[in-house]
Structures are given as C-alpha cells and as structure tokens.
Amino acid sequence: MTETASRPTLEAVAARAGVSRATVSRVVNGGDGVREPLVERVRRAVEELGYVPNQAARSLVTKRHDAIAVVIAEPETRVFADPFFALQLRGISKELTAHDNQLVLLLTEGRDDHARVARYLAGGHVDGALVFSLHLDDPLPGLIQGAGVPTVFGGRPGWSDGTRDVVYVDSDNRGGAREAVRLLAGLGRTRIAHITGPLDQTSAADRLDGYREVMGVDDPRLVVESDFTPGGAERAMRELLDRCPDLDAVFAANDLAASGALRVLRERGRRVPEDVAVVGFDDLLPVAEQSDPPLTTVRQDIEEMGRIMARLLLRRLDRRVAEEATGGVVLPTTLVRRASA
Amino acid sequence: MTETASRPTLEAVAARAGVSRATVSRVVNGGDGVREPLVERVRRAVEELGYVPNQAARSLVTKRHDAIAVVIAEPETRVFADPFFALQLRGISKELTAHDNQLVLLLTEGRDDHARVARYLAGGHVDGALVFSLHLDDPLPGLIQGAGVPTVFGGRPGWSDGTRDVVYVDSDNRGGAREAVRLLAGLGRTRIAHITGPLDQTSAADRLDGYREVMGVDDPRLVVESDFTPGGAERAMRELLDRCPDLDAVFAANDLAASGALRVLRERGRRVPEDVAVVGFDDLLPVAEQSDPPLTTVRQDIEEMGRIMARLLLRRLDRRVAEEATGGVVLPTTLVRRASA
DNA sequence: GTGAAAGCGCTAACAA
DNA sequence: TTGTTAGCGCTTTCAC
Numbered sequence: 206m207t208e209t210a211s212r213p214t215l216e217a218v219a220a221r222a223g224v225s226r227a228t229v230s231r232v233v234n235g236g237d238g239v240r241e242p243l244v245e246r247v248r249r250a251v252e253e254l255g256y257v258p259n260q261a262a263r264s265l266v267t268k269r270h271d272a273i274a275v276v277i278a279e280p281e282t283r284v285f286a287d288p289f290f291a292l293q294l295r296g297i298s299k300e301l302t303a304h305d306n307q308l309v310l311l312l313t314e315g316r317d318d319h320a321r322v323a324r325y326l327a328g329g330h331v332d333g334a335l336v337f338s339l340h341l342d343d344p345l346p347g348l349i350q351g352a353g354v355p356t357v358f359g360g361r362p363g364w365s366d367g368t369r370d371v372v373y374v375d376s377d378n379r380g381g382a383r384e385a386v387r388l389l390a391g392l393g394r395t396r397i398a399h400i401t402g403p404l405d406q407t408s409a410a411d412r413l414d415g416y417r418e419v420m421g422v423d424d425p426r427l428v429v430e431s432d433f434t435p436g437g438a439e440r441a442m443r444e445l446l447d448r449c450p451d452l453d454a455v456f457a458a459n460d461l462a463a464s465g466a467l468r469v470l471r472e473r474g475r476r477v478p479e480d481v482a483v484v485g486f487d488d489l490l491p492v493a494e495q496s497d498p499p500l501t502t503v504r505q506d507i508e509e510m511g512r513i514m515a516r517l518l519l520r521r522l523d524r525r526v527a528e529e530a531t532g533g534v535v536l537p538t539t540l541v542r543r544a545s546a
Numbered sequence: 547m548t549e550t551a552s553r554p555t556l557e558a559v560a561a562r563a564g565v566s567r568a569t570v571s572r573v574v575n576g577g578d579g580v581r582e583p584l585v586e587r588v589r590r591a592v593e594e595l596g597y598v599p600n601q602a603a604r605s606l607v608t609k610r611h612d613a614i615a616v617v618i619a620e621p622e623t624r625v626f627a628d629p630f631f632a633l634q635l636r637g638i639s640k641e642l643t644a645h646d647n648q649l650v651l652l653l654t655e656g657r658d659d660h661a662r663v664a665r666y667l668a669g670g671h672v673d674g675a676l677v678f679s680l681h682l683d684d685p686l687p688g689l690i691q692g693a694g695v696p697t698v699f700g701g702r703p704g705w706s707d708g709t710r711d712v713v714y715v716d717s718d719n720r721g722g723a724r725e726a727v728r729l730l731a732g733l734g735r736t737r738i739a740h741i742t743g744p745l746d747q748t749s750a751a752d753r754l755d756g757y758r759e760v761m762g763v764d765d766p767r768l769v770v771e772s773d774f775t776p777g778g779a780e781r782a783m784r785e786l787l788d789r790c791p792d793l794d795a796v797f798a799a800n801d802l803a804a805s806g807a808l809r810v811l812r813e814r815g816r817r818v819p820e821d822v823a824v825v826g827f828d829d830l831l832p833v834a835e836q837s838d839p840p841l842t843t844v845r846q847d848i849e850e851m852g853r854i855m856a857r858l859l860l861r862r863l864d865r866r867v868a869e870e871a872t873g874g875v876v877l878p879t880t881l882v883r884r885a886s887a
Numbered sequence: 888g889t890g891a892a893a894g895c896g897c898t899a900a901c902a903a
Numbered sequence: 904t905t906g907t908t909a910g911c912g913c914t915t916t917c918a919c
Binding site for chain 1: 913
C-alpha cells in the first residue's frame with residue numbers, strides 16, 4: 206500500500222475487461238450502444254480496480270468541468286455572519302447537485318484576491334460562475350466577463366445600464382420597501398425613519414428608492430446610511446433618535462439592521478411597537494422570529510433566488526449557441542406581519 | 547466576438563513570439579533559464595493574445611492542481627450559523643492563498659452527498675483535503691482515505707485509535723474544560739452543571755471528560771447532552787433547572803450554548819453570575835462579548851487552527867515521500883474572564 | 888457494436 | 904540556452 210499507488214487508468218480497466226479503451230469509456234459515460242454482456246464485464250473491472258475517471262484528462266477533451274464557481278465578494282466574516290448567503294448557497298447547492306455539478310466557492314477578500322479569482326476562472330476550472338454582492342465600483346465583474354466565463358449575477362448589478370449583456374436574479378427590493386413603508390403609514394405613523402444598507406449596492410439603493418416613493422417628501426433627517434449589520438444599525442438608530450426624538454417608526458434595510466435598531470430602542474426605553482414600529486427586510490427566521498418583539502418584515506425567498514440563479518446558468522450552458530436569455534429575473538416579496546409593527 | 551472564440555494555446559503564443567512551445571512554457575512558469583530578450587518577446591505575445599494556461603492540460607501532466615478541498619460534513623445552515631467555521635475557513639484561506647492554492651469548499655448535507663464528494667476527491671481535482679466536523683460513525687473519512695487524497699482533519703477523529711495513520715489539528719478540549727470547571731469551583735460553586743455538545747463528536751466528548759475529571763464524583767442530574775446550538779441549550783438549561791433548582795453554575799460546551807443558557811436563566815429570574823455562574827467555550831467575540839452579561843469562556847484560537855491545518859497539509863504535499871508527519875497537533879486554550887463567572 | 892487512432896494543451900526529458 | 908519529442912488519460916471520429 207504505497208503512497209504512490211497511482212490510480213488505475215482506462216487502459217488498465219480495458220485490459221482487465223478484455224475490451225478496448227473506447228468501450229470502457231462508453232460504459233463509464235452511460236453505456237449507450239454497448240451490448241449488455243460487455244457492459245457487465247466492464248462494470249466489474251471498474252469495480253475491482255476501483256477506477257475513477259481522471260477529470261483533468263476528461264476536461265481536456267470535452268472542455269466541460271461539471272463545476273460551477275460561486276464568487277462572493279465579501280470577507281469571510283461577513284459571508285458567514287449573514288444567513289443571507291447561507292440560504293442563497295443552499296439553493297444553489299441543491300440545484301447544482303441535482304444536475305451533478307460541483308459547487309466551488311471562491312471568497313474574495315479585498316482587491317488582492319481579484320486577480321487570483323480571475324485567473325482561476327479563466328484557467329478553465331469551471332463551466333460558469335455565479336457572482337454575488339457586487340459594489341458599484343467593483344472591478345471584479347469586468348475581470349470575470351474578461352475571463353470569458355458564462356455568468357449569472359445575484360442582485361442587479363449597479364453598472365448594468367441595459368447596455369451590457371448581463372443575466373441576474375434579484376428581489377423586488379423597491380416594491381418590498383414600498384409595502385413596508387405603506388404598512389407603517391397605514392398604521393398612522395407619520396415620522397418614519399429609514400436605516401439604509403450600503404448605498405453602493407443596488408439592493409440598498411433600491412430599498413431607499415421604494416421608501417422615498419411612498420414618503421413623497423423626503424426629510425433627510427429621517428434617513429441614515431448604514432451597512433446591513435446590527436452594529437452599524439445601532440449607531441444609525443442612535444443618531445436617528447438624537448436627530449429626531451419624536452420618530453414613530455423605523456424601516457430597516459434588512460433584518461440584521463432591524464435587530465440592532467430594536468436593541469437601541471429598548472435601551473432608550475422606547476416600546477416597540479407602541480412608541481416606535483419597526484419593519485425589517487429579508488425574513489431571516491432565526492433573526493426575525495427570535496428578536497424581541499418578533500419582527501414584522503418583508504420576506505424574500507432567498508433560497509429560491511439561489512436556485513433560480515443556478516438554473517439559469519445551467520440552462521445557458523446547455524443550449525450552447527442558442528438564445529442568450531439576457532436580462533434580469535425579479536422575484537416578488539411578501540410582507541410578513543409579526544409583533545414589531 | 548463570437549461566443550466560441552476559443553482561448554489561445556501555448557502553440558499560438560509560440561508562433562507569435564517565434565519560439566518553441568517549450569520556451570513559452572518556461573517563461574510562463576517563471577522564466578528560469580531563458581534569455582532576457584526572449585522572455586520579453588514571449589511576455590508580449592502572451593499579453594497580446596490574452597493567453598491563460600489551460601489548467602486541465604497542465605494538471606494532466608504535472609498531477610498538481612494547486613487546489614485544496616475543504617470538506618465540511620454539516621448542513622449549510624449550521625455551517626453558516628456557527629461562526630466557528632467562518633474563523634476556521636478564514637485561517638485556511640489565508641494560508642492557502644499565501645501559497646497560491648485555491649480553496650474549494652465542499653459541503654455535504656447528509657449521506658447522499660458522500661459518494662459525490664468522494665468521487666470529486668478521487669477524480670483528481672485537488673491535491674489534498676481538509677476535513678471537518680466528523681461524527682463517530684461517519685463513513686466519510688473512510689471514503690476519503692479510500693480516495694487516496696492526502697488529508698488533514700480538523701478535530702481529533704473519533705475512530706483514530708492510534709492505529710490509523712491520521713493527521714489532525716485540535717484544541718486541548720479536555721484541558722480547557724478542566725480550567726473552566728476549576729474556575730467555577732474556585733468561585734465556591736458546588737453544583738456545577740454541564741451542557742454538553744453532541745457526544746458523537748470528540749470535541750464534545752473531550753470537554754465532558756474534562757468536566758468529569760475535575761468534578762470527581764459525577765452527579766448525572768447535572769449533565770445534559772445537547773447539540774452546540776442556542777436552541778438546544780435552552781431546552782437543556784430548562785431541564786437542568788427543573789431537575790436541580792439549586793444549581794449554582796453552568797459550564798456550557800460552547801459559547802452558542804452558553805448564550806442559550808443565559809437566556810433561560812434570565813427568563814427564570816436567576817441572576818448571572820450572582821445566582822448562577824456561567825462559562826462557555828470558544829470565545830467567539832460576537833457571541834461572548836455581546837451576550838448579557840458578557841461571557842467568561844475558554845478561548846481557542848480557531849483561526850490559527852485553520853492556518854495550521856493548511857500548513858500541515860501543504861507541507862505534506864511538498865516533501866513528497868518524506869517523513870509522513872503523522873499524529874495530532876493539539877493547541878492550548880486560555881481562559882478569558884468576563885462578567886458571567 | 889466495437890476497436891484503432893488521432894488528438895485535447897501542456898510539461899519534461901533529452902538533444903542539439 | 905533553446906528546440907524536439909514523447910506522452911499525461913481521456914473522448915471521439917472513423918473504419919471495420
């Protein structure tokens with residue numbers, strides 16, 4: 206049992222089964238057009254030798270890899286702290302697995318990693334890429350497009366002026382925000398504040414737009430830019446309360462931010478929802494249901510988004526030259542009513 | 547700009563630069579032993595053509611992939627909910643990146659995925675594997691060893707009887723637990739309960755052992771098996787309080803569990819640490835520092851563990867046949883004193 | 888239905 | 904120092 210006991214090759218299997226390499230190859234790849242007795246013999250030889258095809262050799266000729274890269278342009282800490290990515294990945298993973306594709310996760314922390322990721326993608330390790338969490342001035346999408354790898358984006362890319370040829374999947378961020386704010390307004394709240402996400406991401410910008418559409422007049426004191434994290438939202442909430450002590454509602458750009466806001470409101474002695482009503486965005490169960498009080502929020506089906514992204518990409522890879530289904534898929538959101546508003 | 551504009555090959559670069567393929571290959575791989583003017587000419591040709599080496603072809607001959615698989619045998623939801631993995635991955639990622647290796651993350655949710663992962667590993671996509679979170683009866687390690695891929699395990703594998711040839715990195719779980727319980731005992735606490743992790747994982751079993759070593763006599767009413775999650779710990783804490791209303795301290799097997807315990811204690815009106823002192827394990831900052839009161843806990847350097855795992859694996863891959871450094875690396879823990887005990 | 892043979896794009900002896 | 908050549912292990916025409 207030497208360490209260097211190199212794996213058996215097609216050749217070895219062929220020899221053992223007493224057939225040609227071509228026949229073994231056929232059997233291994235489904236076995237169409239090979240007569241039953243031979244199939245059986247080859248199968249046994251494969252079994253006995255513990256043969257596993259060498260993917261490098263296969264890819265070299267087929268130019269397929271049956272692997273898809275998922276590129277997340279956020280530091281690990283954030284990726285893992287935010288259940289959003291977990292759900293998205295779950296959806297992707299399920300869809301890819303169902304189609305016998307391997308998921309390869311590439312995390313890029315900072316610009317230094319960009320070149321490395323671009324090289325990896327261009328190096329032909331994967332058939333396509335699913336790319337997330339882009340910021341407005343991010344050079345990554347350019348690099349990726351340059352790598353010539355079919356790509357589907359998660360979230361509407363900021364630089365997509367309709368001119369570029371991009372495929373993306375997104376939630377109806379603007380519509381969801383409108384619903385949230387309308388609910389608060391319908392509750393009779395008049396000083397509705399908004400804690401935004403990082404505005405260089407379209408999801409945050411779109412939610413702000415939705416908020417503004419319903420608010421009509423825009424009181425700048427009621428809007429604070431934040432970063433989708435609980436800590437950032439705490440700071441934002443404090444600032445809002447200082448600026449505008451009589452505010453009676455808060456629409457937070459995501460659930461994590463809402464939970465931060467809740468903490469500050471409690472600390473400052475405001476009752477939720479009596480004094481201040483709060484609405485979040487995402488409906489991340491562990492956050493929304495566990496928070497005190499449970500969070501009223503805008504639900505987006507995150508897992509489904511992941512699944513759709515994967516599906517779109519796989520379809521694109523299939524129909525080779527066929528219709529390049531371009532553009533965006535926008536999924537609806539729904540309001541989930543709990544105790545906070 | 548056709549979709550099928552296949553990437554340029556070495557051949558093309560060679561032709562353009564007016565040299566042989568071998569020379570281009572040398573330049574692309576560092577350029578040793580090629581005279582400056584030629585290097586320059588080749589570089590330019592590479593640039594102009596946008597040449598990127600085909601990794602499949604390269605791997606086919608070198609048998610190297612410069613990629614390492616990280617296999618996590620937990621469902622996505624848990625992997626992403628527990629910052630433990632994030633930190634570990636961060637350490638791994640840094641180390642691999644520093645050595646120009648790509649990290650490929652494989653998540654296995656349930657037995658169905660095992661075969662797929664084994665196939666991937668055996669298929670020669672990666673040079674080695676880093677494997678985590680194994681359970682006692684897990685068939686995965688067997689499959690992986692069968693795949694013949696050099697592997698380093700995260701955490702002491704349960705089936706390592708010293709007979710198997712395994713390399714692993716672990717924290718001193720037993721020693722850390724002892725320290726925790728000794729602290730509580732030193733505080734004059736006499737009824738010290740323990741909320742364990744899933745006992746089919748060695749980390750949980752080792753912490754229980756440490757607890758028992760210090761406790762001496764073992765009151766079974768004071769120990770409840772749980773699962774490393776806040777929810778599980780809440781149930782466990784309730785049971786402990788019901789069984790043993792006069793308990794005055796709790797050692798939780800990790801910080802997440804400690805946070806669940808704290809919640810129940812508050813709900814039941816016990817003051818921490820006055821009535822019940824609490825100690826956790828891990829020292830996950832977001833959990834330990836944010837909890838109320840801040841958590842006294844056993845710190846393990848999780849990121850460092852990841853880094854060491856990667857380093858061990860890379861070294862093993864380097865010194866080809868050399869000394870097969872076998873066995874475990876056990877990292878020390880330190881007690882971090884905050885308010886909960 | 889099966890086999891022979893020609894590469895896929897690259898590296899690594901070995902010659903020159 | 905540079906080029907020539909022989910594969911790496913597999914798929915895929917193309918004959919048989």
